[in-house]
Amino acid sequence: MNVSSNIAAAAAIPSIRVDLQQVADLVPAGSRVLDVGCGDGTLLAYLTRFKQVDGRGLELSMAKVRAAVSQGLPVIQGNLETDLKDYPTGAFDYVILSQTLQATHNPRAVMEELLRIGRRAIVSFPNFGHWRVRLSVMFGGRMPVTPMLTDAWFDTPNIHLCTVHDFIDLCRLMKVRIEMGFALDAAGQRLGFAATGKRANLLSEQALFVLTRA
Amino acid sequence: MVPDIATSPAPATRGLPAQDLKLTLESPLVLQSGIVLSPVTLAYQTYGTLNEARSNCVLVCHALTGDQYVVGNNPTTGKPGWWDDLVGPGKIIDTNRFFVVCANVLGGCMGSTGPKEINPATGKAWGLDFPVITIRDMVYAQTKLLDYLGIKKLFCVMGGSMGAMQVMEWAVRYPERVFAAVPIAGSYRHSAQNIAFHEVGRQAIMADPDWAHGNYLAENKIPKRGLAVARMAAHITYLSEAALHRKFGRRLQDRETLTYGFDADFQVESYLRHQGYTFVDRFDANSYLYITRAMDYFDLAQENDGVLANAFKGTPVRYCLVSFTSDWLFPTEESRAIVRALNAVAANVSFVEIESDKGHDAFLLDEPEFHQTLQGFIEGAAVSLGLPTRSTL
Numbered sequence: 001m002n003v004s005s006n007i008a009a010a011a012a013i014p015s016i017r018v019d020l021q022q023v024a025d026l027v028p029a030g031s032r033v034l035d036v037g038c039g040d041g042t043l044l045a046y047l048t049r050f051k052q053v054d055g056r057g058l059e060l061s062m063a064k065v066r067a068a069v070s071q072g073l074p075v076i077q078g079n080l081e082t083d084l085k086d087y088p089t090g091a092f093d094y095v096i097l098s099q100t101l102q103a104t105h106n107p108r109a110v111m112e113e114l115l116r117i118g119r120r121a122i123v124s125f126p127n128f129g130h131w132r133v134r135l136s137v138m139f140g141g142r143m144p145v146t147p148m149l150t151d152a153w154f155d156t157p158n159i160h161l162c163t164v165h166d167f168i169d170l171c172r173l174m175k176v177r178i179e180m181g182f183a184l185d186a187a188g189q190r191l192g193f194a195a196t197g198k199r200a201n202l203l204s205e206q207a208l209f210v211l212t213r214a
Numbered sequence: 215m216v217p218d219i220a221t222s223p224a225p226a227t228r229g230l231p232a233q234d235l236k237l238t239l240e241s242p243l244v245l246q247s248g249i250v251l252s253p254v255t256l257a258y259q260t261y262g263t264l265n266e267a268r269s270n271c272v273l274v275c276h277a278l279t280g281d282q283y284v285v286g287n288n289p290t291t292g293k294p295g296w297w298d299d300l301v302g303p304g305k306i307i308d309t310n311r312f313f314v315v316c317a318n319v320l321g322g323c324m325g326s327t328g329p330k331e332i333n334p335a336t337g338k339a340w341g342l343d344f345p346v347i348t349i350r351d352m353v354y355a356q357t358k359l360l361d362y363l364g365i366k367k368l369f370c371v372m373g374g375s376m377g378a379m380q381v382m383e384w385a386v387r388y389p390e391r392v393f394a395a396v397p398i399a400g401s402y403r404h405s406a407q408n409i410a411f412h413e414v415g416r417q418a419i420m421a422d423p424d425w426a427h428g429n430y431l432a433e434n435k436i437p438k439r440g441l442a443v444a445r446m447a448a449h450i451t452y453l454s455e456a457a458l459h460r461k462f463g464r465r466l467q468d469r470e471t472l473t474y475g476f477d478a479d480f481q482v483e484s485y486l487r488h489q490g491y492t493f494v495d496r497f498d499a500n501s502y503l504y505i506t507r508a509m510d511y512f513d514l515a516q517e518n519d520g521v522l523a524n525a526f527k528g529t530p531v532r533y534c535l536v537s538f539t540s541d542w543l544f545p546t547e548e549s550r551a552i553v554r555a556l557n558a559v560a561a562n563v564s565f566v567e568i569e570s571d572k573g574h575d576a577f578l579l580d581e582p583e584f585h586q587t588l589q590g591f592i593e594g595a596a597v598s599l600g601l602p603t604r605s606t607l
Binding site for chain 2 (some may be wrong): 032054056062065066069070071072073074075076077078083086087088091092
């Protein structure tokens with residue numbers, strides 16, 4: 001998005017969290033989208049309103065589902081690890097999984113489902129290879145608590161944390177094509193280099209990938 | 215005298231809640247069983263005004279013992295309509311914007327053709343000569359009413375319990391006539407447990423000597439005891455253990471100690487007896503048999519080779535399913551099965567389970583989260599269809 005369109009949009013389009021905006025910018029207008037772990041539907045509402053997507057949401061928390069449906073969004077309560085199998089193959093142009101992969105029991109199986117249901121998957125996760133994480137373990141001798149990993153080890157929902165390199169390895173193993181990869185800071189702003197490059201594993205706090213099987 | 219369709223006044227497009235509207239169909243109704251039923255009359259109410267495009271109609275489907283009096287004073291009971299909280303000017307189903315229609319179901323006893331109406335072949339009440347009807351038949355009859363009103367497509371069809379069954383039937387059988395469907399506290403089929411409870415109710419009615427093999431009207435009797443027991447048993451299934459406990463606990467009724475007899479010592483007994491006896495005054499025993507049977511026969515999966523998802527293939531209908539945590543008659547799992555089947559065809563579906571300890575009846579009660587969810591869905595659907603919304607009005 002260039003500066004002038006940003007200004008033009010500012011009046012009409014409410015701002016959403018930077019990391020959600022990064023995801024939203026990757027979705028072409030009019031797409032069919034499934035937002036897995038859609039929360040209260042912030043991203044879905046934005047995509048529906050400003051990108052005219054045909055969107056659906058799946059969310060674990062019933063309170064968040066109620067909040068989403070109360071905005072008129074087609075969101076259902078469900079568990080992504082058991083319920084993605086219900087969706088037909090190729091039903092969506094984009095399946096979005098934002099900051100959730102690391103909290104799943106079987107990330108590989110979840111990735112398989114995302115790429116079965118959608119022609120493309122947009123996946124973001126905190127990078128466990130970031131220097132702050134490494135320093136915390138190496139010199140602090142303790143599990144990291146960072147802007148991206150805010151919970152203490154005994155409180156965190158994250159059970160399958162990975163580094164950017166780990167994730168790229170998994171994609172290779174699964175024969176998944178990485179169409180785009182963005183290195184992001186903790187706020188979700190793009191850093192000046194690709195997630196697939198050398199620096200991302202050390203310098204990005206989170207990463208955002210567009211994946212496809214096609 | 216019921217006006218024939220040909221001689222009926224122009225369709226009422228403005229709600230006249232005080233007026234009991236009736237439509238007698240021009241042609242006989244071919245039922246799912248193959249039996250041809252004639253004449254068929256539907257008693258219905260409308261609220262609000264039909265817009266010029268005839269696109270703002272909300273069809274409300276009532277439950278087993280419900281009726282067409284959704285709002286306002288019910289002429290039989292003198293109480294407010296069963297969805298008075300939800301439907302009306304400025305309410306969630308805003309009659310300033312929507313044209314609301316509700317018809318007494320086929321087989322009912324509030325003016326629509328049912329076992330207590332006169333069989334023209336005999337000049338007597340139908341009784342057990344009335345053909346067994348199904349949810350499909352009820353909905354088929356409703357399509358005729360909408361044809362008469364000139365409504366090709368519903369903005370929304372909604373209802374709870376048996377109403378939800380009709381909603382499902384509408385959305386599956388006539389997807390081109392439904393924009394949005396809201397089945398609440400319902401299912402795609404009646405479970406074995408539900409059939410079992412209905413059978414208890416039917417047996418109670420039939421065990422009453424005053425039922426007279428279904429011929430009680432001709433013999434000037436009413437199977438009051440049997441029907442009351444049926445209602446008492448059913449009423450328990452509409453509540454929850456928590457709700458019963460909160461309402462009554464083990465408190466005694468107008469007495470300090472146990473009587474060591476079989477009077478209604480406990481408040482809960484007295485309450486149930488009251489529920490049973492007041493029901494008798496407003497409901498026909500044979501209607502109860504027929505309508506419970508219609509629910510028992512309902513199974514959308516079975517008629518699609520056992521695969522519910524097949525019922526929804528290519529559906530353009532947007533669904534909103536609602537269930538309640540303490541509803542053990544139509545538990546959340548039933549709604550979830552529908553959601554799964556809708557997901558299997560990537561349909562447009564919203565699904566929420568509302569936290570409530572009020573059991574199945576929660577859909578009739580003031581449950582703020584339920585109402586909030588419903589309002590969100592209705593407004594979202596109105597935006598999509600270009601109908602006025604709360605904010606644009």
